[in-house]
Structure formats: structure tokens, C-alpha cells
Amino acid sequence: MALSLSITRRGLFALIAACSLFVATGVRAEDPYITVASTTSTEQSGLFSHLLPQFTKARGIQVRVVALGTGQALDLARRGDADVVFVHDKAAEQKFLDEGYVVQRHDVMYNDFVLIGPKDDPAKIAGSKDILEALRKIKDSRAAFVSRGDKSGTHAAELRYWKAAGVDLDAAKGPWYRDTGSGMGPALNTAAATGAYILADRGTWLSFKNRRDLHIVVEGDKRLFNQYGVMLVNPAKHPYVKKDAGQAFIDWMISPTGQQVIADYKIDGQQLFFPNAEKP
Amino acid sequence: MPEITQALIAAADLVASGDSKLLAIIVLSLRVSLGAVFIAALIGLPLGAALAVGRFAGQLPLTVVLNAFMGLPPVVVGLFVYLLLSRAGPLGPLGLLFTPAAMVIAQVVLITPIIAALSRQIVADAWHDYAEQLKSLGAGLTQSIRTLLWDTRFSLVTVLLAGLGRALAEVGAVMIVGGNIDGVTRVMTTTIALETSKGDLPLALALGFILIGLVLALNTGAFLIRQTAQRRHG
Amino acid sequence: MAEPRRLLPLQMSEVSYRINGRTLIDRIDLSIRTGTRTVILGPNGAGKSVLMRLAHGLLEPTGGQIRWNVPEARPREQAMVFQRPVMLRRSARANIEYALKLAGVPAGQRAERAMAALARVGLETIAHNPARVLSGGEQQRLALARAWALEPQVLFLDEPTASLDPGAAREVEAIIDAIHAAGTKIVMSTHNLGQARRLADEILYLQAGRIEESTAAAEFFRQPRSAHAAAFIEGELPWR
Numbered sequence: 001m002a003l004s005l006s007i008t009r010r011g012l013f014a015l016i017a018a019c020s021l022f023v024a025t026g027v028r029a030e031d032p033y034i035t036v037a038s039t040t041s042t043e044q045s046g047l048f049s050h051l052l053p054q055f056t057k058a059r060g061i062q063v064r065v066v067a068l069g070t071g072q073a074l075d076l077a078r079r080g081d082a083d084v085v086f087v088h089d090k091a092a093e094q095k096f097l098d099e100g101y102v103v104q105r106h107d108v109m110y111n112d113f114v115l116i117g118p119k120d121d122p123a124k125i126a127g128s129k130d131i132l133e134a135l136r137k138i139k140d141s142r143a144a145f146v147s148r149g150d151k152s153g154t155h156a157a158e159l160r161y162w163k164a165a166g167v168d169l170d171a172a173k174g175p176w177y178r179d180t181g182s183g184m185g186p187a188l189n190t191a192a193a194t195g196a197y198i199l200a201d202r203g204t205w206l207s208f209k210n211r212r213d214l215h216i217v218v219e220g221d222k223r224l225f226n227q228y229g230v231m232l233v234n235p236a237k238h239p240y241v242k243k244d245a246g247q248a249f250i251d252w253m254i255s256p257t258g259q260q261v262i263a264d265y266k267i268d269g270q271q272l273f274f275p276n277a278e279k280p
Numbered sequence: 281m282p283e284i285t286q287a288l289i290a291a292a293d294l295v296a297s298g299d300s301k302l303l304a305i306i307v308l309s310l311r312v313s314l315g316a317v318f319i320a321a322l323i324g325l326p327l328g329a330a331l332a333v334g335r336f337a338g339q340l341p342l343t344v345v346l347n348a349f350m351g352l353p354p355v356v357v358g359l360f361v362y363l364l365l366s367r368a369g370p371l372g373p374l375g376l377l378f379t380p381a382a383m384v385i386a387q388v389v390l391i392t393p394i395i396a397a398l399s400r401q402i403v404a405d406a407w408h409d410y411a412e413q414l415k416s417l418g419a420g421l422t423q424s425i426r427t428l429l430w431d432t433r434f435s436l437v438t439v440l441l442a443g444l445g446r447a448l449a450e451v452g453a454v455m456i457v458g459g460n461i462d463g464v465t466r467v468m469t470t471t472i473a474l475e476t477s478k479g480d481l482p483l484a485l486a487l488g489f490i491l492i493g494l495v496l497a498l499n500t501g502a503f504l505i506r507q508t509a510q511r512r513h514g
Numbered sequence: 515m516a517e518p519r520r521l522l523p524l525q526m527s528e529v530s531y532r533i534n535g536r537t538l539i540d541r542i543d544l545s546i547r548t549g550t551r552t553v554i555l556g557p558n559g560a561g562k563s564v565l566m567r568l569a570h571g572l573l574e575p576t577g578g579q580i581r582w583n584v585p586e587a588r589p590r591e592q593a594m595v596f597q598r599p600v601m602l603r604r605s606a607r608a609n610i611e612y613a614l615k616l617a618g619v620p621a622g623q624r625a626e627r628a629m630a631a632l633a634r635v636g637l638e639t640i641a642h643n644p645a646r647v648l649s650g651g652e653q654q655r656l657a658l659a660r661a662w663a664l665e666p667q668v669l670f671l672d673e674p675t676a677s678l679d680p681g682a683a684r685e686v687e688a689i690i691d692a693i694h695a696a697g698t699k700i701v702m703s704t705h706n707l708g709q710a711r712r713l714a715d716e717i718l719y720l721q722a723g724r725i726e727e728s729t730a731a732a733e734f735f736r737q738p739r740s741a742h743a744a745a746f747i748e749g750e751l752p753w754r
Contacts, residue, residue, distance in 0.1 A: 012433075020318065022311060035378060035459075044478050049462065066378060066459035080367035081377055185477025192479070210479030240367050240375065412572055413600035418590065418616045427612075431603040513603055514646025 033062035034245045037074075037082035039153060040183045042228070043067035045203030045272055050265045055252050061245045069152030069183065077101060077231075080238030083246035086253075088201075088228045089153035102231035106254050109262050109273040110227045111202050113157055115218035116188070117143075118195040131221040132165035139167050142176040144196035148187050149179035157226065158199045164223070188214075201226055203272045228273070230254070253277070287485035291493075294486055306494065309467040312380050312454070313447035316387030317395075317440055323388070324395030324443075325436065329425040331396070332404035343400065349393035354386075358456030361386040365457060378459040383467070386453040391443040398439040403428045434510050441502050445495055468494075520583055521591050521667040522548040522699060524569060530577035531564055531723075538564045540723035541578065546668075546701060551694050553714035553731070554703040557746060560720040562703035566670045569701065570594045590617060593666040597673040599657030601645035606637060609645045610660045617664050631663035632656075635689050651682025658689045662698075669693060671702040675709065687713060707747065711735060719743045 042048055043065055052063045066076065070087040077085045078101050085102060087093060097105050115134055117126065123143040125134040138145050148155040162169050169177070178196065180187050184204045191198040192212040200208075205216070218224075230250050235241040252258045259275035266272065294302055331343050363369050365377040365385070376382045406428050414424045429436065451469035458465030460474060468491045475484035524546040531539035538561045546552060546569070554562045567573040568580060571588035582589050602609050610628035619627065632638045635655040640648065645656060654674060661669055671690065675683035690713060694700045704710055710717065710731070717734040719727035719742070726740040738744045 016318070022314065035461075040477070044474075064378060064459070064461040064464050066461060079369075080372070183477050185474075185479060189476070189479060208479040210481050238367055240372075410600050412567075412596065415572055416570065416594045416596075417613050423616065427602065433603075512647075513644040514601075 031062050032060065032242075032245060033064055034083040034242050034249055035064045035066060035081070036084045036086055036249070037076040038065050038067055038086040039070050039073060039088060040067045040185065041088070041154070041201040041204045042086065044185060045201075045207050046267070047203065047262070047265055047273060051258075051261050054261050055249065055258070058257070059248050059252060061248060063249065069148070069150045069154075070156065071151030074101075077233045080233065080240060083233055083242045084249055085231045085233065086228065087153055088226055089156045090227050090229060092153075092156060093229050093231065097231065101234055101237060103234050103236075105229050105231045106250060106277060108228050108230045108253050108277055109259075109275045110225055111273050112219065113154065113199055113224040113226050114202050114205055114216045115197060116191065116200050116205060116214050117197040117217035119213040119215060120195070121217060123197065126217045128218050129220050131161055131218055131224055134218045135161055135165045135167060138176075138197055139172050142174065144176050144178065144194055146178045146180055146187050146191040146194070146196045146198040148184065148199075149181045150183065152184070153226075154184060154199060154201055161199070161223070206267045206270060206272060227276075283482055283485065286482045287489060290482050290486035291489040295490060302490075304463070305466055305468055305471055306490070308380065308465075309448060309469075309491075310494075312383045312467060313387060313444055315380075315384045316391060316447050317444045319384065319388045320392040320395050320443055321440055324392045325399050325429055326425060327392075328396040328399030328401075329403045329429050330421075331400045333407050333424055333428065334421060343397075346393045346397040346400070350397050352390055352393065354390055354450040354452030355456065356452075357390045358386055358453035361389060361453065361457045377457065378461060378465060380458070380465060382457040383454040383465060386457045387447040387450070390450060390453055391447050394446060395439055395443045398442060399429075399432075399436055402432050402435045402439065406432050434506050434513075437502055437506050441499055444498065448491065448495055518591075518667075520548070521589055522546060522583055524583070524668070525581045526569070526578065527581075528578035529568060529575045529580055531561075531568060531573060532576045538723055539568065539575070542723075542725055544718070544725060544728075546699070548667075548699050550715035551690075551700040551702070551713055552716050552718060553710045554701070554718045554720055555707075555710050555714075555743075555746070556703075556705065556720035558705060561723040562705075562720055563672050564723075565720065566594070566672050566701065566703055570670045591664075591666050592668040592670070593661035593664050594670040594672065595654070595657045595661050595674050597676050599653050601648070601653055601656065603646055604644065605642050606645045606648065606656050607632060607641040609656060610663050613660045614663060627663055631659040634662065634692065635659040636685075649682075651678050651685060654678060654682065654686050655689060658686065658693070662689075662693055662696075666698055668699040668701060671700065673703055673705070675704070675706070683709070719746075721746075 044067070048065050056062055066082065068076065070089040070092060073085055073087050074092060074096055076082045086108070093105055096102055115131060123134070123137045123141045125137050128134050147158060178190065180190050184200060185208065187198060188200060188204070188208050189210055190196070192210055192214050195213065197217070230253055232243070232246045232250055233241045235243045254277035259277055262273050262275045263271065331339060361382065362377065364371045365374070365382050366372055367377070376385070410428060414427060419427060449469065451473050454467055455470050455473065458467070458470065460466050460470040468487060472484050472487045475487065526542055526544040529539060529542045530537065542565070554565060556562050564573065568575055570592065602612055607628045610631050611624040614624045614627055629638060629641060632641050635658055637652065637655055637659060640652065645653065648656060674690070675686050678686065687709065690700060690702065702713065714731040717727065717729055717731050718725055719734070719738070719740060721742045727734065727738060727743050729739070734743070738747060
């Protein structure tokens with residue numbers, strides 16, 4: 001019985017020691033890595049899991065991706081919490097560059113936005129090639145529309161299209177316009193559950209599984225072009241920025257090798273992103 | 281509800297396949313949350329016991345605050361710790377943001393109040409019985425606290441499990457300070473959130489079942505140990 | 515080795531204890547001397563437990579003074595056993611070692627002293643059993659062993675057999691006698707007249723927070739001077 005008692009106390013210490021060891025094994029010398037603030041569309045479409053291992057193999061640098069909306073990704077860079085920003089809102093990116101938070105911007109690739117809608121198509125817009133006309137019809141018919149509402153690149157694009165379509169959203173907003181304040185995936189889940197229209201990037205749409213009766217209603221309008229850019233966070237503002245490793249990532253992305261890797265990424269035979277970096 | 285059946289099958293498949301990526305995620309979840317419980321216990325148990333035994337200024341407000349903080353919203357804790365650890369924040373130079381250490385810190389903030397408040401209650405009950413005897417034997421405050429914590433150890437296991445359960449289940453805080461980076465800070469709950477947003481609901485639910493199963497297994501184990509130990513030690 | 519300092523006599527002068535507007539102990543003057551077994555007798559609520567806690571130092575008097583024969587307010591060389599002993603969640607021996615540790619006994623001597631104390635109360639065979647699963651009588655004997663191991667000059671016992679069956683109570687009484695015989699001053703409260711007759715050398719009769727009588731035991735039982743005490747004896751032994 002003496003044994004059993006001391007075992008309890010010894011057992012406790014053994015348990016604590018085992019736990020500490022288990023927890024501490026995570027703490028080890030790190031491989032060199034950079035942090036990339038990017039968007040949910042690039043992460044969730046599976047592009048990064050295709051692309052990053054090839055970069056790491058080529059340059060020996062790990063890439064840690066924090067996937068957020070474009071607005072949040074830029075915020076992260078503004079605070080110096082990322083080394084590289086890889087997003088898709090050219091106007092916001094240009095402003096960010098002008099403010100000096102990043103040092104240079106490169107076009108990397110594009111894909112396009114698609115307008116998704118339910119099969120019964122209450123606004124009667126399926127097959128249209130005019131995104132602005134489609135949006136006007138949605139507004140006129142008060143058909144349910146789900147907005148990201150999260151200051152992401154897709155949200156910014158959506159707002160631009162409403163404006164171009166001559167729709168004053170503030171005046172036209174009603175119960176039909178559902179501002180969800182969520183990422184692309186959750187917003188698509190909402191649209192699928194409620195049979196609403198929604199603007200999505202093609203990459204996320206292709207990899208999205210919970211479609212129910214949603215399908216593409218408008219695509220192919222030139223204005224639906226969606227440009228991705230990459231930028232190095234300004235080391236002069238944030239001394240912790242891994243300048244060389246970050247620059248190596250950018251250089252590789254816009255190099256012929258990186259561009260080819262992007263072009264090679266396909267889901268069900270469909271190419272998701274089209275490289276368009278300027279020749280260096 | 282075909283999705284639920286589907287998810288159960290998917291969960292069983294995932295577990296059976298022994299997928300190394302899933303295993304890594306589970307291990308990281310446990311590592312982060314056990315680490316957080318360990319540190320939170322080092323702070324919370326003595327704090328709770330001191331609140332139960334001591335008589336000092338600010339004791340009542342502190343107790344009320346701790347009780348209220350048992351329900352801290354994880355997202356708020358995540359945001360708070362994010363601002364602390366951000367490169368632009370006061371602890372920025374440590375470079376801890378988006379690491380498992382950051383997730384541990386956030387969870388420590390989240391569960392220390394739970395462990396302190398619940399252990400305070402348990403120790404206070406024991407103190408009610410022990411106070412005269414310990415004082416008679418000449419035990420001071422720190423000695424009394426140590427004795428009470430050791431003597432209530434079986435009940436305190438339940439407290440630690442409550443903390444562990446909360447840590448394993450929360451997503452708001454680890455998502456913000458960990459960034460859900462694949463292979464680095466992706467844990468079970470953030471994976472579930474990610475798969476949900478990718479619209480893969482059966483996979484998300486399957487992961488949820490695995491998480492619940494894990495918590496259930498930990499609790500069962502602790503319960504059995506506690507039962508046996510208590511029967512033996514009274 | 516130097517002669518140990520002497521704790522007794524314990525002097526109480528004008529000691530009162532009031533709480534929540536009630537007077538539990540009312541201006542008591544008392545001197546507790548070495549050598550005898552003092553039994554505090556009285557009905558429930560008379561203040562027996564409070565008086566012992568005041569003497570032991572668990573309570574602070576709200577009036578008057580308590581003075582030992584040494585400078586400290588609460589000297590170490592005294593111990594107390596409660597009606598319901600509190601056993602720590604560890605082995606019987608570890609319970610005693612715990613008390614020895616708090617009393618400043620060096621680690622190397624504790625095991626031996628604890629075992630000796632257990633042997634004196636006949637518990638050496640269950641030294642390694644968890645204290646909490648012992649019977650009520652065994653727990654009380656362990657509590658006595660724990661107090662005795664400290665080798666106190668004064669041992670306070672608050673109704674030590676009130677929760678026990680007659681057999682266990684006899685065993686406890688025997689141990690109390692042995693502790694007394696080994697040279698420790700015994701101060702015990704009880705409301706059990708039979709026990710008081712068996713153990714007491716002198717009686718303090720307490721009623722409503724006042725000491726009504728302080729007499730040698732034989733004299734008290736032959737002819738109590740106070741009417742309350744007489745009534746108490748009558749009430750407790752109705753067949754007499």
C-alpha cells in the first residue's frame with residue numbers, strides 16, 4: 001500500500017514530465033521560413049499546396065501562409081506581421097504601395113470572378129455575359145444576393161461592379177442584399193443554403209464542395225478579370241521583415257519556372273490561374 | 281440526415297487510414313492545449329487556492345472577475361494576444377505570432393480563469409474542513425495552500441479537464457494568433473473551420489467527431505484513474 | 515541537553531469571547547497547572563469548545579488576557595485533538611510525518627518518530643493505509659498519535675469520543691491515560707459524566723460561558739457546589 005501511495009505522487013510527476021516533453025518536442029531549431037499574408041482564394045483553391053512545395057524544394061525556404069481577406073492581409077502587412085503580401089485588389093494594393101508599406105508590386109497571375117446563382121434563376125440572368133446588366137436585374141427583381149462584406153478583394157470587386165452598374169447600394173439595400181461579413185467559403189455556404197446569387201472567384205468556386213443547386217450564371221465578361229499581385233513588405237518600416245527570403249519568393253513566382261508551375265495547376269482538367277507576370 | 285451518416289463513415293475511414301497529416305494535426309492540438317493547461321494550472325491552481333484561503337484586499341473583486349472571465353470570448357482573447365504579439369505590439373520583438381507558442385499563450389489566457397475559479401471553489405470547501413486542524417498543527421498560508429491542493433487533487437483533475445476541454449474546443453483564439461498555417465499552426469478546430477468554409481461539410485463533421493472522440497477518451501481515462509485512486513485513498 | 519522550558523501554568527484573566535452579539539465566554543479567570551487531568555464539563559452550548567480553542571490559540575479572545583509561562587502568544591509545545599479529526603489524504607504514517615515536519619522535526623527523524631507514535635496507539639500494522647479509509651475509532655487514535663508524536667507539554671482534547679462507539683471510546687480513553695502517564699498535561703472537554711469520572715483529576719464546570727465550579731473530581735462528584743452542576747449530574751444520571 002505504501003507503494004500505491006508513492007506511485008500516485010511519482011505518477012503525477014511522471015505525467016507532468018511526459019507532458020512537458022511532449023509539449024517541448026515542438027520547440028526545435030526552425031528551418032528558414034517566410035510568412036506570406038494571402039487570400040482565402042489562393043489557399044482554398046489548393047494553389048498553394050501545389051506551388052509552395054516546389055518553391056521550397058528549389059530555394060530551401062519554407063513558406064507559411066496566413067490566408068485572410070485582402071483587407072485583413074494588408075492589415076497584417078501594415079503591422080509588420082508578414083514578409084510578403086499576395087492578394088487581389090489592385091486599387092488597394094496601389095494605395096498600399098503609395099503609402100510605403102510595401103516596396104514594389106508585381107503582377108503574378110489572374111483568374112476571373114464568376115456570378116453564381118440558384119438553378120431556378122429568379123432574376124433571369126443565366127447565360128448572360130454582362131455582369132453589370134445581371135446585377136441590375138438582381139436588384140430590380142429583389143432576388144437574394146449574398147455579399148462577402150469583409151473588405152476582401154472579392155468584396156471590393158463586387159462593390160466596383162454595383163457602382164459601374166449605376167446601382168446606389170446604400171439606397172437599394174434591402175432584405176434581399178445579405179451582407180455576411182465572412183470569407184468566400186462561408187459566404188458560399190450561406191448562398192447555397194438560401195438559394196442566393198453571389199460573386200465568387202473561380203478558384204474557390206471550383207474547389208467548393210457544398211454547392212447544392214448553385215451554378216455559374218454569368219462568366220466571361222472581360223470586366224470579371226481578377227488580377228493577383230505580390231509585394232514585399234517594406235523592410236525600412238519593419239526591421240523584422242525577411243527581405244532576402246521574401247524577395248527570393250517573389251522572384252521565383254514571377255520567374256518562368258514559377259509562372260509555369262502556376263499554369264500547371266488544374267482541377268478536373270480546368271486551369272485555375274493564368275500567369276501574367278511581366279518578363280523580367 | 282444522410283450527411284451525419286456520411287460524416288461518421290468518413291471519420292471512421294480517416295481514423296482507420298492513420299493519415300499522417302491528420303495525426304500531425306491531432307498531435308499539435310494536444311501539444312498546444314496540454315501545454316496551455318500545464319501553464320494555466322501552474323498559475324490558476326495556486327491563485328485559486330490563495331483566493332480560497334487568504335484574506336487580502338481585492339480578494340472579492342478578483343474572485344468576481346475570475347468567475348466572469350470563465351466565459352471570455354475566445355475571439356476577444358485572440359485579438360488581445362494578437363495585438364500583444366504583433367510585430368507592431370509590445371511583445372513583437374519575440375517573433376511569436378503565428379507560432380504554436382502564440383496559441384499556447386492565447387489558450388493560457390482563456391483557461392487560467394476557469395482553472396482558478398473552479399479550484400477556488402473546491403479548495404474553499406476543503407478549507408472549511410481543514411482550517412482548524414492545519415492551524416492547530418502550525419501550518420502557515422503557503423503550507424496550507426500546498427496541503428489543500430494536494431489533498432483535493434482528485435477533484436482538481438476534473439478542473440484541469442474542464443480547462444483542457446475548453447482549450448481543445450475553441451477556435452476563435454488559435455485562428456487569430458496561429459493563422460491556421462498548414463503544417464505549422466493548423467489544429468483540429470481550425471481545420472474544421474477551414475473544411476467548413478471549403479464547403480466540405482462531411483469532412484468537417486468527421487473531424488468534429490474525431491475531436492469529440494478524443495475529448496471523450498481523455499475524460500474517460502481521467503475519470504477511471506480518479507475513481508480507482510479515490511476508492512483507494514478515500 | 516538543556517531542561518525544556520515550562521509552558522505551564524496557563525493564566526486566563528477576564529477572558530471573554532463575543533461574536534455576532536452573543537457572549538460565548540464571559541470574563542473567565544482560570545489557571546491551568548501542570549500534572550493533573552483537567553476535564554471541562556458542562557451542557558451543550560456552555561462554551562467548552564470555545565474555551566479550549568481560546569487556550570490553544572485558534573481563537574483570539576475579544577476581551578481579557580491569556581498568558582503562557584513563555585513569551586509567545588501561541589507556543590509550539592501544545593497540541594489539540596478535535597471531535598472529528600481531519601485526516602489528510604495520505605497514509606497514516608504520512609499524516610504524522612506531516613505534523614512533525616510542520617513542528618520542525620528534521621526529515622531524518624520523522625519516519626522513526628511517526629512509527630513509534632503509531633505503535634503507542636496500536637496502529638503500526640496499518641501505518642501505510644490511507645488515513646481517510648480508516649474507521650472512526652482508528653482515525654481518532656491516529657489523531658492522538660499525531661498529536662502525541664509532537665511530544666506536547668499540553669494536549670487539548672475537544673470531545674474526543676463523542677462520535678465514537680463505546681468500544682472505540684474505551685481505546686481512546688486508554689490512550690489519553692497513557693499520554694498523561696507519559697507526562698503530558700491533559701485538558702479535555704466532555705459532556706459524558708462517566709468519562710469524566712474515569713479520567714478527571716479536576717473538573718471545570720462551565721455553564722453559559724462562566725466557570726461555575728473548579729474542584730477536585732472526587733469532591734465534585736460527591737457534592738457539587740453549584741446548583742447547575744448538581745442538576746447536570748442529576749440529568750445525566752437519572753437512575754441515581
